[in-house]
Amino acid sequence: MRPSVFSTTGTDLIDVVTPRHSLLSGRFKQSFAYIALQARMPGIMQQVINTLRFREYDLEDLYGEEVHKDVRMIIESIERLKGELQRDRQFQLFHGNEPDKAEWNAFLSELPRPKRSFFRASWLHAECYLYRRISSFFENSRHLQNFDYFADLKKEDLQISGRAIRCLTEATRGLSKDFESFSQLMRINLWSNHYEIQLNAFIFDAPQDHKNIDVLARVADLDKRLLVDDSLLVWNCLMKAKGEKQIIVDYICDNGGFELFTDLLFIEYLIDHELVTQVRMHVKAIPWYISDVLRHDIEWTIKYLKDYNIEIISTLGKKLERLMSEKRIVIAPLSHFWTGPQSYFVMVDSNIELYRFLTKAQLAIFKGDLNYRKLLGDYIWDSTEEFITCLRGFRPTNICAMRNVKCEVICGLPEGCADHLLKVDPTWMISGSYGVIQYTDSLKCKCDGQDSACSLTLKTSPL
Numbered sequence: 001m002r003p004s005v006f007s008t009t010g011t012d013l014i015d016v017v018t019p020r021h022s023l024l025s026g027r028f029k030q031s032f033a034y035i036a037l038q039a040r041m042p043g044i045m046q047q048v049i050n051t052l053r054f055r056e057y058d059l060e061d062l063y064g065e066e067v068h069k070d071v072r073m074i075i076e077s078i079e080r081l082k083g084e085l086q087r088d089r090q091f092q093l094f095h096g097n098e099p100d101k102a103e104w105n106a107f108l109s110e111l112p113r114p115k116r117s118f119f120r121a122s123w124l125h126a127e128c129y130l131y132r133r134i135s136s137f138f139e140n141s142r143h144l145q146n147f148d149y150f151a152d153l154k155k156e157d158l159q160i161s162g163r164a165i166r167c168l169t170e171a172t173r174g175l176s177k178d179f180e181s182f183s184q185l186m187r188i189n190l191w192s193n194h195y196e197i198q199l200n201a202f203i204f205d206a207p208q209d210h211k212n213i214d215v216l217a218r219v220a221d222l223d224k225r226l227l228v229d230d231s232l233l234v235w236n237c238l239m240k241a242k243g244e245k246q247i248i249v250d251y252i253c254d255n256g257g258f259e260l261f262t263d264l265l266f267i268e269y270l271i272d273h274e275l276v277t278q279v280r281m282h283v284k285a286i287p288w289y290i291s292d293v294l295r296h297d298i299e300w301t302i303k304y305l306k307d308y309n310i311e312i313i314s315t316l317g318k319k320l321e322r323l324m325s326e327k328r329i330v331i332a333p334l335s336h337f338w339t340g341p342q343s344y345f346v347m348v349d350s351n352i353e354l355y356r357f358l359t360k361a362q363l364a365i366f367k368g369d370l371n372y373r374k375l376l377g378d379y380i381w382d383s384t385e386e387f388i389t390c391l392r393g394f395r396p397t398n399i400c401a402m403r404n405v406k407c408e409v410i411c412g413l414p415e416g417c418a419d420h421l422l423k424v425d426p427t428w429m430i431s432g433s434y435g436v437i438q439y440t441d442s443l444k445c446k447c448d449g450q451d452s453a454c455s456l457t458l459k460t461s462p463l
């Protein structure tokens with residue numbers, strides 16, 4: 001039984017699927033957003049509590065007995081947050097040491113009152129707010145400000161993927177510079193987003209004979225579920241830049257663990273073949289959506305590969321370390337925008353520095369489902385709507401999205417495709433079994449978003 005608070009008037013919960021042309025929201029009781037808020041988020045919060053209890057005595061070794069107070073305070077705060085979610089309470093402002101407090105509070109204060117509670121708000125806002133609140137409990141503790149409570153999961157994900165790591169490392173040495181290899185690597189990278197944390201790495205398992213690996217061919221099987229493949233357009237975009245002194249790719253990361261490993265393989269290819277001069281990896285500033293990459297995940301992953309007891313893998317680790325020290329791969333300056341609640345079309349107004357930063361790149365690659373939701377504004381577009389339209393003017397540079405479909409947000413499909421998929425696989429939008437690689441040109445102008453009359457800075461939708 002839902003608590004009685006749900007029977008208030010206004011924007012009540014309704015027993016329907018998410019209607020076309022609306023924002024995803026827990027209001028729609030037959031939506032994935034509703035299930036995620038009702039069941040999944042409390043589970044994730046419990047998982048954080050369990051991690052704290054499990055690690056409490058390690059933490060005591062690190063920080064002394066005082067840490068128990070922090071642990072108690074954080075667990076109580078998470079329990080309270082669970083209650084707020086369950087009762088669909090209003091979002092609260094932040095009052096502590098959060099570095100992005102001002103931006104969050106401005107955002108929350110401007111939300112219309114009926115859209116300021118967990119189930120009535122847009123799902124994107126509610127979900128981001130929950131992850132932000134959880135982090136704030138740690139940030140406001142005495143000893144655990146920098147504790148990444150999801151770190152063990154990310155590490156474990158890489159540790160259990162040994163066979164897949166070996167197999168892919170072997171299969172990707174000495175690849176030639178051609179569209180076929182480029183596109184295969186892109187697709188490997190795309191499908192790794194399906195498995196993310198606790199992946200079933202078996203799909204990339206090598207046959208017994210490690211010398212004769214055709215792992216890339218295995219990807220072809222998954223490719224049957226690739227609904228849009230713009231990898232040729234991405235390749236052409238990089239080809240067009242050939243000869244330029246500086247070719248930068250901004251890589252907006254998603255998950256750590258095995259997915260990050262495949263990101264690094266793809267980035268290595270881009271650099272080896274001089275398709276780019278520098279890759280700037282954008283990571284999250286706080287623990288985010290369980291498995292998202294933080295700065296220390298990249299450092300840990302490279303060290304893990306470097307220390308591997310199989311030479312080909314440790315050589316790869318050393319090479320990645322060198323590419324970082326040569327600044328061919330860099331970690332972009334941290335931006336709290338990536339862990340904010342906002343869709344990307346508002347970036348030009350709310351974070352012009354980041355927008356301008358992206359304009360310096362030849363290409364920005366956005367990985368994963370959450371980035372896709374933010375690119376499309378967490379909105380149910382017609383499935384055939386063009387990618388470029390759905391970006392609503394967010395065009396700081398050429399944009400590529402690589403994403404496994406994990407929620408109802410989608411665009412750019414051929415006519416009839418969504419209806420067909422619904423018939424053959426009713427869970428196609430949430431299973432993560434389908435993927436898209438979508439691309440659009442920026443049609444860059446010279447103003448870098450500084451000229452308010454520039455059409456690229458105008459938002460084209462009344463949403």
Ligand SMILES: O=P(O)(O)OC[C@H]1O[C@](O)(CO)[C@@H](O)[C@@H]1O
Binds near residue numbers: 193254373406
């Ligand atoms: O790691 P990814 O691909 O961004 O996926 C996480 C996303 O998937 C979801 O589970 C949607 O189904 C959301 O919680 C979140 O947007």
